[in-house]
Amino acid sequence: MRRRAAHLGISTRHAFQNLPLLSFSVPKPSNPSRPSAIRGPRAHGRRTVLTPAPSHTQTTPYKSIPSRCQPVPPPSTPHVIGTPPPQIPPNIPSHRELRLRLYKENRSARAASPHPSKPKPSPSPLQSSDRLAQIAADSIRFLDGMATKRSVGTLGEADLKGKKVFVRADLNVPLDDAQKITDDTRIRASIPTIKYLLEKGAKVILASHLGRPKGVTPKFSLKPLVPRLSELLGLEVVMAPDCIGEEVEKLAAALPDGGVLLLENVRFYKEEEKNDPEFAKKLASVADLYVNDAFGTAHRAHASTEGVTKFLMPSVAGFLMQKELDYLVGAVANPKKPFAAIVGGSKVSSKIGVIESLLAKVDILILGGGMIFTFYKAQGLAVGKSLVEEDKLELATSLIETAKSKGVKLLLPTDVVVADKFAADAESKIVPATAIPDGWMGLDVGPDSIKTFAEALDTTKTVIWNGPMGVFEFEKFAAGTDAIAKQLAELTGKGVTTIIGGGDSVAAVEKAGLADKMSHISTGGGASLELLEGKPLPGVLALDEA
Ligand SMILES: Nc1ncnc2c1ncn2[C@@H]1O[C@H](COP(=O)(O)OP(=O)(O)OP(=O)(O)O)[C@@H](O)[C@H]1O
Numbered sequence: 001m002r003r004r005a006a007h008l009g010i011s012t013r014h015a016f017q018n019l020p021l022l023s024f025s026v027p028k029p030s031n032p033s034r035p036s037a038i039r040g041p042r043a044h045g046r047r048t049v050l051t052p053a054p055s056h057t058q059t060t061p062y063k064s065i066p067s068r069c070q071p072v073p074p075p076s077t078p079h080v081i082g083t084p085p086p087q088i089p090p091n092i093p094s095h096r097e098l099r100l101r102l103y104k105e106n107r108s109a110r111a112a113s114p115h116p117s118k119p120k121p122s123p124s125p126l127q128s129s130d131r132l133a134q135i136a137a138d139s140i141r142f143l144d145g146m147a148t149k150r151s152v153g154t155l156g157e158a159d160l161k162g163k164k165v166f167v168r169a170d171l172n173v174p175l176d177d178a179q180k181i182t183d184d185t186r187i188r189a190s191i192p193t194i195k196y197l198l199e200k201g202a203k204v205i206l207a208s209h210l211g212r213p214k215g216v217t218p219k220f221s222l223k224p225l226v227p228r229l230s231e232l233l234g235l236e237v238v239m240a241p242d243c244i245g246e247e248v249e250k251l252a253a254a255l256p257d258g259g260v261l262l263l264e265n266v267r268f269y270k271e272e273e274k275n276d277p278e279f280a281k282k283l284a285s286v287a288d289l290y291v292n293d294a295f296g297t298a299h300r301a302h303a304s305t306e307g308v309t310k311f312l313m314p315s316v317a318g319f320l321m322q323k324e325l326d327y328l329v330g331a332v333a334n335p336k337k338p339f340a341a342i343v344g345g346s347k348v349s350s351k352i353g354v355i356e357s358l359l360a361k362v363d364i365l366i367l368g369g370g371m372i373f374t375f376y377k378a379q380g381l382a383v384g385k386s387l388v389e390e391d392k393l394e395l396a397t398s399l400i401e402t403a404k405s406k407g408v409k410l411l412l413p414t415d416v417v418v419a420d421k422f423a424a425d426a427e428s429k430i431v432p433a434t435a436i437p438d439g440w441m442g443l444d445v446g447p448d449s450i451k452t453f454a455e456a457l458d459t460t461k462t463v464i465w466n467g468p469m470g471v472f473e474f475e476k477f478a479a480g481t482d483a484i485a486k487q488l489a490e491l492t493g494k495g496v497t498t499i500i501g502g503g504d505s506v507a508a509v510e511k512a513g514l515a516d517k518m519s520h521i522s523t524g525g526g527a528s529l530e531l532l533e534g535k536p537l538p539g540v541l542a543l544d545e546a
C-alpha cells in the first residue's frame with residue numbers, strides 16, 4: 001500500500017525521553033560535478049552556482065502576473081531634474097540642495113514603514129494564531145510599501161537625455177580562478193534597465209559589489225565583467241579604477257550620452273557596508289539621479305543601495321527590481337489559489353522566518369531537505385545519523401500545530417533515501433520515514449514522497465520553492481530535487497505561476513536545464529528569502545513612491 005505523506009498532526013508523536021540525542025552538522029558537499037577551480041563571490045558565502053546558466057535572459061515575458069516592470073511611457077509632465085547653479089557660497093544651501101532636502105523630507109513623511117536600518121527585534125518563534133495574524137498583517141503592510149515604488153519606466157527622454165544616472169546593479173557573479181565568469185545570469189538580468197537608459201540618451205554610471213572583500217582585493221575587481229557587459233550592451237564599457245575620487249569624476253564628466261562607466265567594486269571601501277553618509281555622498285556626487293536594480297542586494301542597507309538615495313533624486317527601481325517585486329510580492333500578497341510553498345534546504349533554523357510567514361498565506365506547505373529530520377524527531381521518530389537541530393524540536397512541533405490550526409496541508413516526506421555516509425559514493429537505500437536505521441542518514445526524499453508531492457502540486461495555481469529536497473550536489477541524492485524542478489516546469493506550461501528563490505534551489509533548477517521553463521527565477525538568494533519572510537528590504541524602501 002502506498003504510504004501517504006505525513007500530514008501535519010501525524011499520529012506518531014511519542015515522548016522524547018527514549019530518543020537518542022543525535023546532533024551533528026553536515027558540511028555542504030564540494031560538488032563533484034563542479035570544476036574545483038570554481039570560486040567566486042559565493043565561495044565565502046552559502047552557495048556557488050554549479051553550472052553556467054542556460055542562455056535565456058531575464059527579459060523572458062512574464063507568464064501570469066501582470067507586470068509593472070516593462071518600460072512605460074513617460075509622464076505627461078516630465079520630471080524636472082535639478083542642476084546646481086554656479087557659484088553658491090559654501091555655507092548657503094544650493095537650490096538643488098534645498099529642493100533635495102524638501103523632496104527627501106516629503107518622501108520620509110510619506111514612508112509609513114519602520115526605518116530599514118532599525119529592524120524590529122525578532123519575535124519569539126513560538127506560534128499562536130494571534131502571532132500568525134500579526135505576521136500576516138505586518139507582511140501585508142510591508143508588501144504594500146514595497147509594491148508601490150516608482151519605476152525607471154516612468155522616466156522618459158526629457159528626464160534622462162544627457163543626465164548621469166547612477167545605476168546600482170547586483171553584478172556579484174561567480175568567477176573561476178582564471179577570472180572567467182561561470183554564470184552570467186545577473187549580468188544579463190541587469191541589461192534591460194541599462195539599455196533603456198541608454199536609449200533615452202542617459203549616461204550610465206554602473207556600480208556593484210563583488211564578493212565580500214576586505215579592502216582593495218584584486219581578485220574581487222569588477223574588471224573581468226567588462227567584456228561581457230560590453231558584448232551584451234553592444235558598446236565599449238569604460239572601466240573606472242575606483243568607485244569614488246577624482247579619476248572617477250573625470251571619467252564621468254567625459255562620458256558621452258549613451259555611454260557606460262563601470263565603477264570599481266564599492267565594497268573596496270568599508271564605508272559601503274557601514275552605509276557611511278559621506279561615502280554615499282561621494283558616490284552620488286558624480287550623478288544626477290539614481291536607479292536601483294540590485295534586487296540581490298536589496299536586503300542590505302549599504303551606501304550604494306540605501307544611503308545614496310538621500311543625495312539623488314529621483315531614486316527609482318530598475319526593471320529587474322520591479323520584476324522581482326512583481327513576482328515575489330505578487331505571489332505572497334495576492335497569490336492565485338491554491339497556493340503552495342515548497343521549503344527545503346539544510347536547516348530549519350535558516351528557514352524559520354520563511355516557514356512562519358508562509359504558514360500565514362499558503363494552502364499547502366511541502367517540506368524537504370535536511371530540515372525534515374528535526375520534524376521527524378519532534379514527532380518521536382528515529383532519524384539515525386541524519387541532520388537534526390536539537391534546539392529546534394519544540395519549534396518544529398509548534399510549526400506543525402500552527403499548520404493544523406490554520407488548515408494548512410503540511411506535507412512531510414513519507415520515505416527517504418538514506419546513506420551510510422555523507423559522500424557522493426555512499427551506500428544508499430530507500431526506507432520509510434518511520435524506519436530510518438541506526439547509523440544511516442537521510443539525504444533525499446523517497447519516490448513515494450515525490451509522488452504524493454506531485455499529486456498535491458497538481459492542484460495548485462501558484463508555487464514558491466525555496467531550498468533543495470536533498471543533497472542534490474551528489475547525483476545519487478538529487479532525484480527529489482530534480483523531480484520537483486521537472487514538475488514545476490511542467491506546471492508552468494499549464495499556467496501555474498512558479499517562483500524559485502534561494503541560491504541552491506536556483507542552482508538546482510539551472511543544473512537541470514529548466515530555469516527558462518519557470519515563471520520567475522529570482523536573482524536574489526538572501527533578498528528573496530527576506531522578502532518571503534516579510535522583512536523590509538532597505539534598498540527598496542529607500543526608493544521613491546510611485
Ligand atoms: N538531507 C539533507 N542533509 C544535509 N544537507 C542537505 C539535505 N538536503 C539538502 N541539504 C543541503 O542543503 C543545502 C541547501 O540549503 P539552503 O538552505 O542553503 O538552500 P537555499 O535556500 O536554496 O540556498 P541559499 O541559502 O544559498 O540561498 C544544499 O547544499 C544541500 O546539499
Ligand SMILES: O=C(O)[C@H](O)COP(=O)(O)O
Nearest residue numbers: 170172212296297525526
Ligand atoms: O549574492 C548575493 O546574495 C548578493 O549579491 C548579496 O551578497 P552579500 O550576501 O555578500 O551581501
